[in-house]
Amino acid sequence: MEFPMSEWLENHLPKIVLAPSFIAVLVFVYGFIGWTAWVSLTRSKLLPKYEIKGFIQYEKLFASPRWDTAFENLFVFGALFIIIAMVVGLLLAIMLDQQIRTEGLIRTIYLYPMALSMIVTGTAWKWILNPGLGLEATIKGWGYNDFSFDWIVNSEMAIYTIVLAAVWQSSGFVMALFLAGLRSVDGEIIKAAQVDGIPTWRIYTAIIIPSMAPIFLSAFIVLSHLAIKSFDLVIALTGGGPGYSTDLPATYMYAMAFSRGDIGQAASSAMIMMLVVFTIVVPYLYSELRTKNDG
Amino acid sequence: MADLSFDQTQQSKFGKTTLRIILYVLLTLFALYYLLPLFVMVTTSLKSLEEIRTGSLIALPREITFDAWKIAWASACTGIQCEGLRPYFWNSVLLAVPAVLLSTLLGALNGYVVAQWRFRGANLIFSLMLFGCFIPFQVVLLPMARLLGLMGIAGTIPGLIFVHVIYGIGFTTLFFRNYYVTIPSELVKAAKVDGANFLRIFWSIFLPLSIPIIVVTVIWQFTQIWNDFLFGVSFSQAGTQPVTVALNNIVNSTTGVKEYNVDMAAAIIAALPTLLVYVVAGKYFIRGLTAGSVKG
Numbered sequence: 001m002e003f004p005m006s007e008w009l010e011n012h013l014p015k016i017v018l019a020p021s022f023i024a025v026l027v028f029v030y031g032f033i034g035w036t037a038w039v040s041l042t043r044s045k046l047l048p049k050y051e052i053k054g055f056i057q058y059e060k061l062f063a064s065p066r067w068d069t070a071f072e073n074l075f076v077f078g079a080l081f082i083i084i085a086m087v088v089g090l091l092l093a094i095m096l097d098q099q100i101r102t103e104g105l106i107r108t109i110y111l112y113p114m115a116l117s118m119i120v121t122g123t124a125w126k127w128i129l130n131p132g133l134g135l136e137a138t139i140k141g142w143g144y145n146d147f148s149f150d151w152i153v154n155s156e157m158a159i160y161t162i163v164l165a166a167v168w169q170s171s172g173f174v175m176a177l178f179l180a181g182l183r184s185v186d187g188e189i190i191k192a193a194q195v196d197g198i199p200t201w202r203i204y205t206a207i208i209i210p211s212m213a214p215i216f217l218s219a220f221i222v223l224s225h226l227a228i229k230s231f232d233l234v235i236a237l238t239g240g241g242p243g244y245s246t247d248l249p250a251t252y253m254y255a256m257a258f259s260r261g262d263i264g265q266a267a268s269s270a271m272i273m274m275l276v277v278f279t280i281v282v283p284y285l286y287s288e289l290r291t292k293n294d295g
Numbered sequence: 296m297a298d299l300s301f302d303q304t305q306q307s308k309f310g311k312t313t314l315r316i317i318l319y320v321l322l323t324l325f326a327l328y329y330l331l332p333l334f335v336m337v338t339t340s341l342k343s344l345e346e347i348r349t350g351s352l353i354a355l356p357r358e359i360t361f362d363a364w365k366i367a368w369a370s371a372c373t374g375i376q377c378e379g380l381r382p383y384f385w386n387s388v389l390l391a392v393p394a395v396l397l398s399t400l401l402g403a404l405n406g407y408v409v410a411q412w413r414f415r416g417a418n419l420i421f422s423l424m425l426f427g428c429f430i431p432f433q434v435v436l437l438p439m440a441r442l443l444g445l446m447g448i449a450g451t452i453p454g455l456i457f458v459h460v461i462y463g464i465g466f467t468t469l470f471f472r473n474y475y476v477t478i479p480s481e482l483v484k485a486a487k488v489d490g491a492n493f494l495r496i497f498w499s500i501f502l503p504l505s506i507p508i509i510v511v512t513v514i515w516q517f518t519q520i521w522n523d524f525l526f527g528v529s530f531s532q533a534g535t536q537p538v539t540v541a542l543n544n545i546v547n548s549t550t551g552v553k554e555y556n557v558d559m560a561a562a563i564i565a566a567l568p569t570l571l572v573y574v575v576a577g578k579y580f581i582r583g584l585t586a587g588s589v590k591g
Contacts (some may be wrong), residue, residue, distance in 0.1 A: 013493040014412035017404050022420050028461045029427040032435040039437065048441075052406050095322055098315075108577060109326045112333075115520035115573035115580065116566050119539045123546050123562040124332040127339065127555055128352065138352040172329065176581050222521035229431055236543055250525075253433045258529065263437060270433040281429045285422070 033274065040267035048263050057268035067269065072248040073159050074276070077248065078227035080163045081170075085223055086216070088167065089174025094204060096175070097182045106181075110172035118169065122236025125165040126152065155245035159240050162230070162246055165237055170226060174219050181215035182208060221284050228277055249273045340364060340560035347555055349373075363556035367564055371557050373544040377532065380564050383541035387521055387568075390452050390537055394459040395516040401460070402467020402512060407497050409468065410475035411483050415548065421472065428465035436529055440503045443530060450532035458530060459520050466519075467512050470583070474508040475501065507579070514576055515583035518569050 005208050009016075040057050042049045061067050092110060096103055113121065128134045129152040136149040151157035193203050231250035238246040240255070247255075249269055257266035335352060340363050342356040350357070369379040369456035409421045433585040439458060440449070478501070486496045536544075542565045547556045573580050 006383060010492055014408040015414060018408045018417070018420065021401055021405050021424065021468070023447050024461050025424050025427050025464065028435065028439070029430060032438040033430065035438040036434050038406050048437075053392070092322075092325060097316055098318060100318075100322065104324060106322055107343075108574075109329050111577070111581065112573055113329060114584065115518060115537050115569045117524065117542075117569070119522075119524050120562045120566040121332070123542065123558060125338050126333055126546070127559065128332060130555075133347065133555070141351050168329070168332070173584055176584065223466055225429060231433075232539070235524070235528075236546065237548060250431070250433055253436075254525075254529070255474065257440075266433075270431070270436070273431040274434045277429060281426075283473050285426060285429070 007054065013212060036267045036270055039263060040271045042264060044263040045121050046261045046263070057283070058272075061265060061268050061272070062195065064265075066244050066247060067249075069244055069268075070249050070252040071272070073246065073248050074228065076203075077159055077166075077230070078224060079160055080160070080283055081166045081227050082220060082223045084163065084167045085171045085174050086219055088171040089219065090178050090209075092171070092175040093168040093178035093182055096179060107176070111170070112235075113169045114173045117170065118230075118232035119236045121165055121169050126237050129161055152238065153242060153295055155242040158246045159244060162237060166226070166230065166233060170223065170292055174223070175216055177219050177222075182213040217284065221281060224280050225277065228273060245263065249276075321573055334362045334562055336559045340367075340556050340563060342556055344552070344556060363554070363560040364564075366554070366557045367545070367560035371545045371554075371561060372548055372551070373536075373541045374533065374548065379540055380538060380545070382534075383536055383538045383563065386452060386531075387538040390455050390459070391517055391520045394463065394520050395513055397456070398460045398463035398467050398516055399466055399512045403469040403502070404467075404473045404497070405464065405510070406473075406475050407501055408469025409472045411478070411480060411501075412493070415503060421468070424465045424468050426465075427462070428469065432462065432525055436525075439527065448528065450535055451520065452535050454525060455530055455535070455537070458526050459523070462526075463516055463519065467516065470508055470512045471505070474505065479543060492535070508583075510576065510579045510584040514572055514579050517572060518580070518583075521569050541565075552561065 022160055025042065028155070037046050038050065038052070041052045041054060043051070043056065089196040096106060100106065118200045127151070131137070131148075131153060136147065139147045189207060190203060193207060198287050200207075229250060230248055234240055234248055234251050240247045240251045249272060253266050253269040253273065256262045256269060311397045323353070325495060331353075338356055339347060339352075341359045341361070342350070343358065343360055343362070347359060366383055370377055373380075373383070405424070408419055443449040443454045443458075446454070448457065482500065483496055486500060491499070521537075522539060523537065524539045524543070527540045528543075531537065531540060542561050545561050
């Protein structure tokens, strides 16, 4: 009797091993998204209510000037951050690809910020950008009395300090991605082009960069994902201020959930964040999984 | 003819040298940009407050003092408590070690099943788990806060470990799955013929082959969990906060004189473990960063 039992176990063991993780993901990812979606359709305030009232939370959200700022900031910050990080990353990768003798050292220097917590990054830049004692004061001290760099306390400009620090943190990573891409381009094609006397910049723009399209896509996905999730950096660098000029959806959601006690607003803003991620990531994941299954 | 070609090579040689010089200058300037914040953090942390007020941001300290480091470690105020970063640093260690080990182990088992023991629906399950890597965690914060409360582990370190393991599984599974699909399936078949079972094949064949991917996953998870702020600030309370939350509290506490040197020393202390990992095992760190984003 015992033999069939253990055989059954052996046959089903892979499923049994995978089951706890699968159930956890089902409950804690999908179930929780469902809960948040449900609550975003109710009148929940300090405590969750489960009676569905339609889209009132979303109407309230988009009528709120604070959310307007946060949502707009997401696109301003996101676009600048992604574009600058990609341009800087690609530039650094191409420069490092020219048989640089100290490549290892330089790569290490460019990439170390990625190992840091955003809170550490925010703390460091907050100090550098401090108008009274930081970079501004230093340059003034050199005799340039008219020099002004007060972005961090200027509600019009503060969002760009977030871009500055975020690019500092992530551009080295983009460089690493692109460098790996540059190195994976077929060397024979490049050699053939060189033999034909095609100038180096043409080899890059016409042959190498177009062949790296998948890496551009990966970098874009990773960076946009970082942009949407940016929370720690804003908290540490500006605290969302001055006023709420540097709020992002992530900080708005957190404020509603944990300091304002407005669960309905927190849930609906989280759902909007989810939707933004959805529209970017789902097509990517879909194509990724499909090509993997084919291959 | 011969003269002309000589001229050309001479000219292109000159152009090449200038180009190389420009290249190195640019690379150095960028290196300075990346190093500036680290340099400023270190030098500021070694200055006295007096020197910070009167001196320049990028000047070296005239007189090196470690007072700020002592305060940051043992007596800086994170709100009403003034015990420095020390207790929170240990919170982070107590939290990161089990969370990293558990999520790595689960990822290895899951990846092994998904890559080598495919059954109907395994791919769908993997896709569903993969998607979990990409959700903005804000969408699970509210229900998770309630669940931790119901389970009685709200505001505790076990609660935070639980959260980090749950939301780490997607990435760790992805890492191991992408590593194990490159191992030919004949290996499992041959081992089965020899009478080895599911767990034995994992333990004696796959695990010994997995050292590189284990290192990559452990480093990735450690960096993620050590540097986490969102879960830490949402699911901890006074006394159980991880080091990133305590650092933010020190820097953004509004009471008393602003001690910039203490802020910087505290920031370096909080950053040291992950920086150390990066310096020691940079190769694996980069592999982890690119593993999730470059097609495997």
